[in-house]
Amino acid sequence: MAAKIDATLGSYDRMKEVKEFDESKMGVKGLSDSGIMTIPHIFVHDPQTLSDLKPSSKNTTTAIPTIDLSHINSPAHRHKIVDQVKSAAKTFGFFHVINHGVPVSVLDETVNTVKAFHEQPHEDRAKYYKRNEGKGVMYATNTDLYRTSAASWCDSLQAWMAPERLKAEEIPEVCREGVVAWDLHATMVADDVLELLSEGLGLERRRFKELTFSEQRLLVGHCYPYCPQPDRTVGIKAHTDGSILTVLLRNHVPGLQVKHEKEWLDVEPVPGGLIINVGDMLQIISNGEYKSVEHRVLANSWKEARISIVIFFSLTKWREGGYYGPLPELLSPEKPPIYRDFTEQELQENFYSKGLDSKSLVDKLTIKN
Numbered sequence: 251m252a253a254k255i256d257a258t259l260g261s262y263d264r265m266k267e268v269k270e271f272d273e274s275k276m277g278v279k280g281l282s283d284s285g286i287m288t289i290p291h292i293f294v295h296d297p298q299t300l301s302d303l304k305p306s307s308k309n310t311t312t313a314i315p316t317i318d319l320s321h322i323n324s325p326a327h328r329h330k331i332v333d334q335v336k337s338a339a340k341t342f343g344f345f346h347v348i349n350h351g352v353p354v355s356v357l358d359e360t361v362n363t364v365k366a367f368h369e370q371p372h373e374d375r376a377k378y379y380k381r382n383e384g385k386g387v388m389y390a391t392n393t394d395l396y397r398t399s400a401a402s403w404c405d406s407l408q409a410w411m412a413p414e415r416l417k418a419e420e421i422p423e424v425c426r427e428g429v430v431a432w433d434l435h436a437t438m439v440a441d442d443v444l445e446l447l448s449e450g451l452g453l454e455r456r457r458f459k460e461l462t463f464s465e466q467r468l469l470v471g472h473c474y475p476y477c478p479q480p481d482r483t484v485g486i487k488a489h490t491d492g493s494i495l496t497v498l499l500r501n502h503v504p505g506l507q508v509k510h511e512k513e514w515l516d517v518e519p520v521p522g523g524l525i526i527n528v529g530d531m532l533q534i535i536s537n538g539e540y541k542s543v544e545h546r547v548l549a550n551s552w553k554e555a556r557i558s559i560v561i562f563f564s565l566t567k568w569r570e571g572g573y574y575g576p577l578p579e580l581l582s583p584e585k586p587p588i589y590r591d592f593t594e595q596e597l598q599e600n601f602y603s604k605g606l607d608s609k610s611l612v613d614k615l616t617i618k619n
């Protein structure tokens with residue numbers, strides 16, 4: 251790779267530095283623990299990205315909706331909850347759910363178990379550091395480290411839980427039990443929310459389940475360690491999720507922001523709550539009814555690590571010929587498809603070309619009149 255010129259950094263061989271950092275297997279956790287005051291060049295983002303990084307203005311009172319799932323099985327309450335979920339998925343694309351049935355002790359245990367993995371001594375973590383996307387378990391700094399133009403201050407443990415059933419022994423022992431339990435609990439919540447979303451489109455309650463929308467699951471345990479220069483990098487770049495639906499559990503350390511009406515909005519923690527967001531696939535199959543919204547994580551300026559556990563739910567059953575697209579039952583002469591059909595290969599290529607820098611799938615598939 252040619253040496254890169256950066257006005258503030260001078261000339262340097264980016265790929266060489268990326269490789270050296272990656273091969274050290276220390277992760278950003280190791281960099282942070284070493285007490286550095288200046289972050290390596292490879293993490294510095296371009297001035298345009300940096301100029302836009304700030305917590306949302308203090309006086310904003312807008313927050314993503316919080317939806318209480320206590321009475322989802324009561325006919326008297328269900329239609330109201332369906333309306334709330336539908337409205338949140340249409341406007342914000344993000345919402346909190348509370349009283350979702352998972353005990354707070356399980357939420358805490360899940361965060362602690364993932365934190366315990368990332369806070370092991372370097373030698374113990376380094377044993378797992380590798381890049382094998384698509385199956386099994388992988389632990390590394392940034393999935394897209396070699397594809398992106400600027401790295402982010404975050405290490406991630408990824409576990410492809412399903413459809414190919416992940417063997418428990420492949421999961422690092424320190425977090426094995428917690429990860430397996432979380433996959434079960436989060437899937438139950440996702441299935442409940444998918445039923446509400448299915449009804450919100452006027453479809454049968456079980457329709458999304460039949461369409462296998464929660465059968466592919468990638469669990470990611472992120473760690474955003476303290477960053478000495480949070481104004482020069484990010485925790486995760488602005489992106490939309492490629493999933494059908496994402497379930498996100500986080501600790502109390504701030505950083506997550508969601509784009510709403512062109513403004514970045516801080517997502518404040520809700521005690522006992524889980525965050526749900528619509529992914530690109532759901533925006534497409536719902537023919538634009540539900541919105542996959544941009545979000546990002548600021549680099550962590552707290553001494554305590556920010557921990558989040560994300561499960562990306564997606565479908566396993568493609569239509570004959572390997573295609574997918576807006577659901578035919580949602581289309582009519584008044585509501586023609588606004589996205590074209592696409593193949594699984596196109597989906598993969600979109601992600602693996604440039605990682606999170608890629609143009610969103612939704613933009614690529616929009617039918618231009």
Ligand SMILES: O=C(O)CCC(=O)C(=O)O
Binds near residue numbers: 472500506547557
């Ligand atoms: O850590 C978070 O809060 C968000 C992570 C995220 O957006 C992702 O993994 O796609």
Ligand SMILES: [Fe+2]
Binds near residue numbers: 489490491545
């Ligand atoms: Fe995301």
